[in-house]
Amino acid sequence: MTTAAPATGSRDLPHPERGEIRLEAVLHALSDPMRLQVVRELAADGDELSCSDIVLPVTKSTTTHHFRVLRESGVIRQVYRGTAKMNGLRRDDLGDLFPGLLDSVLAAAAGQARRLGSG
Amino acid sequence: MTTAAPATGSRDLPHPERGEIRLEAVLHALSDPMRLQVVRELAADGDELSCSDIVLPVTKSTTTHHFRVLRESGVIRQVYRGTAKMNGLRRDDLGDLFPGLLDSVLAAAAGQARRLGSG
Numbered sequence: 218m219t220t221a222a223p224a225t226g227s228r229d230l231p232h233p234e235r236g237e238i239r240l241e242a243v244l245h246a247l248s249d250p251m252r253l254q255v256v257r258e259l260a261a262d263g264d265e266l267s268c269s270d271i272v273l274p275v276t277k278s279t280t281t282h283h284f285r286v287l288r289e290s291g292v293i294r295q296v297y298r299g300t301a302k303m304n305g306l307r308r309d310d311l312g313d314l315f316p317g318l319l320d321s322v323l324a325a326a327a328g329q330a331r332r333l334g335s336g
Numbered sequence: 337m338t339t340a341a342p343a344t345g346s347r348d349l350p351h352p353e354r355g356e357i358r359l360e361a362v363l364h365a366l367s368d369p370m371r372l373q374v375v376r377e378l379a380a381d382g383d384e385l386s387c388s389d390i391v392l393p394v395t396k397s398t399t400t401h402h403f404r405v406l407r408e409s410g411v412i413r414q415v416y417r418g419t420a421k422m423n424g425l426r427r428d429d430l431g432d433l434f435p436g437l438l439d440s441v442l443a444a445a446a447g448q449a450r451r452l453g454s455g
Contacts (some may be wrong), residue, residue, distance in 0.1 A: 238453070240448050245367035248360050315444035317436065322363070325434035329359050 228297045230288060236311045238291030243311070243318075244292035251275060252283045253326050256292060256306065260323050263297075265303040337372035347416045349407060354429045357410030362430070362437075370394060371402045372445050375411060375425065379442050382420040384415075 246252055251273050258271050273280050284304060287293040292311070293304050311319045365371055370392050377390050392399050403423060406412040411430070430438045431442050 236451075240441075240444050241367050241369050241372065244363050248364035248367055250360050297364070302434050315447065317440040318349065318444050321434070321436040321440040322359075325359050326433065332355075 230295050230297075232288060232294060233291045235291075237316065238244075238307075238310060238314055240315060242290040243292055243315070246286050246292045247322055248278075249283065249286075250285055251279075252292075253322075255283060255287060255304075256319075257323060259293065259304060259306045259324055260319075265305040267301040267303055271304075349414050351407060351413060352410045354410075354433065357426075357429060357433055359434060361409040361436075362411055365406050365411045366441055368402065368405075370398075371406055371411075372441075374402060374406060374423075375438075376442060376445055378412065378423060378425045379438075384424040386420040386422055388420075388431070390423075395405075 247256065254273065255271055259266055268280065268284060271280075273283070275283075284293070284295060284302075286294045287304075291307055294307050295302055295304050297303070306319070308319065366375065373392065374390055378385055387399065387403060390399075393404070394402075403412070403414060403421075406423075407414045410426055413426050414421055414423050416422070425438070427438065
């Protein structure tokens with residue numbers, strides 16, 4: 218029996234299943250200022266953003282690395298749509314596993330940015 | 337003008353002031369399973385514990401390193417009392433800076449431990 222490949226099938230990127238997501242990996246993913254900025258932008262947008270929508274003050278390869286850490290920890294889902302790699306927060310999975318955690322991190326990041334005058 | 341040295345003065349350990357604590361460093365400190373276990377034990381105890389009260393399955397020098405990361409990030413306060421190094425969570429500072437964050441991490445850690453059957 219064969220199944221029809223989904224449109225994005227041939228270039229699917231590896232993601233942890235919900236049950237494979239670990240708190241330590243999520244906290245590590247969120248512990249970097251660039252990755253935290255990505256997560257804040259995705260949360261503010263509320264939908265998917267392409268990698269090129271999110272401009273970080275680092276090289277392209279470093280940016281790719283940060284998105285990969287976020288994906289492999291289970292914080293974001295990355296899917297190819299045409300030539301664009303689109304990114305979205307895994308809010309449902311994180312909210313189910315770790316209720317309130319993502320929102321408290323986002324609020325903490327916003328509060329710190331206000332205090333430090335950095336956005 | 338001189339001030340009387342506190343009893344613990346000669347061996348005070350460096351701590352960040354409240355305003356110097358950074359979210360990224362706190363998340364990094366919490367992203368290690370051993371350090372998360374220390375924080376869970378301190379939270380469960382609610383008071384200070386000595387380093388020897390908290391037994392981790394790692395060497396003494398690695399344990400010392402983990403406590404140091406927790407102290408330097410602002411998650412715990414370490415003070416000498418006699419010959420014992422006592423450790424306490426900086427709940428007030430963290431709660432003021434990042435409301436709800438510590439509790440959501442503790443709840444997430446407890447939930448994960450239940451799911452994984454590891455305490």
